[in-house]
Amino acid sequence: MMQALFSFTPEELAIVWLSLKVALLCVLIILIPGIAVSWLLARKSFWGKSLLNSLVHLPLVLPPVVPGFLLLLLLGNQGLIGKHLHTYFGFSLAFTWMGAVVASAVMAFPLMVRSTRLAISQVDRNLEIAAQSLGAHPLKVFFTITLPLAMPGVITGLILAFSRSLGEFGATITFVGNIENETRTLPLAIYSYTQIPNGDWPAMRLVILSMILALGALMLSDRLERKANQKIGRQQHD
């Protein structure tokens, strides 16, 4: 029994690998835009700010199928943008694992921004002014003062985004389908097993794998956050 539980089949490991690949790439592509949008929302006032804020957060409140469907209309092979990607570059996102990355990036982006934006807005502006008065260009101030001090929040945002991507279901299945070895990530595989006879046991094994991954991500996040807090001289008392 224990043996059966802890030796995973190549198929199961392939599913995990695909899920990790999608989630890691998702985090990577939202990192820079996420920080940029968070900074804009935290520190600048401009025309259309509340519209941008709403658009960023929309995937958080919509049923995930809706962003998935919109992605299909935009980036599908017959879609507004996807059509051209396909004809001119022979490149298609729909029904590929890269499409799954895009779908989960859209869904994870608001979580990344919420956390990072809060962290940036909590950085004391007086420290930024102090750095500027010493002769630091605003860009230098951002990279040497603002970003390091906001780092715990950025890390939390990235882990939240990573976990969201690991769990992404609705937008993914709508936009890229449920194709084995291409777009069938952990949640999709679990769902697929529940739809076939005698699928409960294989589903259960994947559920356990999911829980291990999720726990791992949370523990890593806790550790990184602690480290980042120590680095900026913030004491933790727990």
Place this chain on the structure above:
Amino acid sequence: MIKIEAKLQRKHFNFEVSLQIDKRVTAIFGPSGSGKSTLLSLIAGITQPNSGRIFIDNECVFDSQLGINKPIHQRRVGLVFQDGRLFPHMSVEQNLNYAFKLNSQQKQLIQPAEIMQLMALESLKKQEPHQLSGGEKQRVALGRALLSSPKLLMLDEPLASLDEKLKQQILPYLKLVADNINIPMLYVSHSMDEILQLTNDIIYIENGAVVSTNQA
């Protein structure tokens, strides 16, 4: 030399000054809310006046008619605030080097080693800001401001958050800077006691206007 003619209008506060400051150490004195800090913000570029002109060391940093408005980081003013504002993620030494490295192309007036010695920071250099006492923080802040080789040093109530005993410990350092380092200094305070230990050149501000200047 600093020249400032500026008007600033806010909802509940009007500020209007016309001043020329050419003494080495000048104190700005007045009750709280009188506009002392506003004067420093205008010179530093943290606040923009509605109209006027500001010169630091004969260089125009603001002119509303000519559309000149140099950003803070190009004005080369060293600021020391009541709360020190040390960078919490850097050690004492890193705080000092931050200022020094930014200005390494300038003709350096002062080296970090000199500042450490002058401000007696040698034994604290590896410490983090949260490990320092209020007085130590202010010594680091003062040293850091000096290391940016400013054309003008401005101190905004640097002793206000310290108790009497600590104040008496920091004042000698301020005197040391006032007497030995050739950078013009503006010193904002609401304590005449403190001011008189540093200078006799005093500008008195009340309700957003200069009431009197006693520049001997």
